[in-house]
Amino acid sequence: MEPDALARYGPLTVIIFGQLISVSVVFEIVETKSDKLRDAVYEMPWESMDQSNQRSVCIFLRRSQTSIQxxxxxxxxxxxxxxxxxSSA
Incomplete structure (x- = not known):
């Protein structure tokens, strides 16, 4: 805990933890949006669509069954x- 070491490595530690927090929040948002996309695809009124659009919705349904994680x-x-x-370890 020398002042020179703290002045040198303190800002580096703060920057690295800031990046860790930013990346983890972004990945959490991606997973949440993936779940919302799956719900939106399931709620589409595919019964009233023409056949080509029904095929497209079927492809979306297959792709959105597994969430992006x-x-x-x-x-x-x-x-x-x-x-x-x-960070707590």
Whole structure:
């Protein structure tokens, strides 16, 4: 805890934690918007559409069944809760 080390590495630490918070919030927003998109596609009135539009809606339905979720190395999801766990450790 020397003043020179604190002056050198303090701002770096603050910047890195700021980036961690920003990235985790963005990934959380992406996941939330993905869920909203899935709900919007399911609520479309496909019965009253012509056949080509029904096919397009069917493609959207298939693609939106799995939500977009960013994972770290395919093991754990990245989001606000993960950021809190990392910063509290």
């Amino acid at each position: 960013v994972t770290a190395m395919g093991m754990t999801s990245v989001g606000v809760q993960t950021m809190v766990n990392v």
